[in-house]
Amino acid sequence: MLSMHLIDALDAEILLTLDQDPQATVLSLSRTLGVARNTVHARLRRLVADGSLAPFSQRVRTEALGLPLLAFISISISQSSSDVAVAALQTIPEIIEMHATTGDADLLAKVAAKDPADLHRITNAMLAIDGVVRTSTAMSLVEVMPTRTLPLLQAAARK
8 A cells, every 4th residue: 555645735625626626727726726836736646646546437436337236245254265365356346345344244345236136146256255254235225425525625625
């Protein structure tokens, strides 16, 4: 993992302005924010280089890919083969996010699927992986609140 710098007030202002106008040029950002164009350019380059900004692909809604069903799958894995199991799970394209967790399961995976039958296929593919002991699935009925960082950026901009 790259070493990220903490986002300061100017970084937050740049990102908030881009949130309002994703097509804004560096020049228009510098004029809007009243800072030098080179400063904006350097800040954006650093945010990308150090991993503070996620890739554009993470903005794509799974519904637009024909995968409207989201589920959260708790995965228990054998500790003796955890690295192999995690590597194999990472090859399943419908697993769009995965975290090592505390509690009853070892991993929590966010999965995108076409429908319940497709989710069943994906779960069976997970269970076929050596080291995966069991899974427990919770389907999302409706997204009540999407992933958001806007309030955090707003707070950072006020600092």
